Amino acid sequence: MSQLPTIGHLIDGKTVHSGTRSQPIYNPATGQIEKTLLLADAATLEQAIASAQAAFPAWRNTPPLKRARVMSNLKVLLEQHADELCALITAEHGKVLSDALGELQRGIENVEYASYAPELLKGEHSKNVGPSIDSWSEFQPLGVTAGITPFNFPAMVPLWMWPMAVACGNTFILKPSERDPSSTLRIAELALQAGLPPGVLNVVNGDKEAVDALLHDPRVKAVSFVGSTPIAEYIYSEGCKHGKRVQALGGAKNHAVVMPDADIANAVNALMGAAYGSCGERCMAIPLVVAVGDATADAVIAGLKVEIAKMKVGPGTAPGVDMGPLVTKPHFEKVKAYVDQGVKEGATLVVDGRRLKVPEHEDGYYLGPCLFDNVKPGMVTYQEEIFGPVLGVVRVKTLQEAMDMIDAHEYGNGTCIFTRDGEAARYFTDHIQVGMVGVNVPLPVPVAYHSFGGWKRSLFGDLHAYGPDAMRFYTKRKTITQRWPSAGVREGAVFSFPSSR
């Protein structure tokens, strides 16, 4: 019998250890197995869905302000438990502790936004739309809803989903990433402590078997997904086929345009964090710089080389470390293979991080920062999402050439432009075919009271994640038209379609 801690599920307010299959959870900083994760089977899913279904009627009828107060309580608890949660994130994902705190803070802002749900749910009202007739629209919860989340933001991305779903009166089943589920699960326990009734939020750990059960069960009315594009496409088509409302956010390959008039020193600093922060494992990371003019490209590369030389790579818990390990060994191998591929297909490897060794952590999944020059469309290195600390510079002659290249890319999650020219920036933000755009801001991740989402093959569905779009996603509109005729007034039958003519 394994002596490692076993992670189960949170169903109906209780920890449940069920499922016949399991998988190890590694610490990427050391390469050691530290926990065992139980993978949910059909019986586990049945328990979770039945619990969420049973909790729905009472939760739906709980006054919105009382639901919102749970979110206010949770915000306080998350702040109190920040150190514990960040330690869990770093132990399983590998990112440095300060970065874990950044993601947690962004997640807390979504909880804070969910505490304003009563304001968002007020609906619309019109008096006297006809004689003695009033009409209003209200936004009713859907019932049991579900979310499937990726490894790279184990605290933040789940908090994009379930707080708004439950604040709107739904119940929720969350299936976190099987690579780093502990912080997600701990946050769900804190939600119970904050006053969320049992069954309103259930967490099932698992893989495709659990996801398919959620997609196929008719009691689940809506599914939110965040992860890679091939899985997002699958979730979207399979969920829609089974009559669900689906929102599936996929992968990315974000370009940063650097104009000749940009403040190069500032742009270089911004690019360093955007390319190598969190080891490049962010859907809003910048893996491509499009430099307008050779002089701009030369200056950017010279600046990046200086800054890369100062970077410290090591375990995310060590003081002063800028970049931790990649999440798993297979992902490390995959990213390294992309670097080999870039060399083979003719890009110039200016900084090679492949031989990095971190003393006393030889089994950790560390790859040093890599920098390519002369990356070109058509190369695999240009086209595919690498999701690692690999930055490529593409050389172009004009802004229009840069924009045409970005527009032709299959992904359209985020992009940005570094410039001092307001006209160029305005033209870029107006015309570029990308969902989230920054001007001298490398990671234009919208704040919690806007909504998050890309274009093209970065998002499948109509509504973006969190913010105002989340209220629309997790509710259905009902419009009621009501008449109370005065006593004694009788009208004859009317056969023409009623209108205000």
Ligand code: NAD
């Ligand atoms: P992933 O697609 O491998 O996994 C995401 C989720 O899907 C996990 O919960 C996983 O268990 C589940 N899953 C995996 N394979 C499945 C299958 N065959 N059938 C059903 N479910 C399956 O993604 P990941 O590696 O965890 O995360 C990284 C990816 O997520 C990157 O592509 C990144 O760009 C993307 N991402 C996108 C956003 C966004 O907002 N657009 C945000 C964060 C991450």
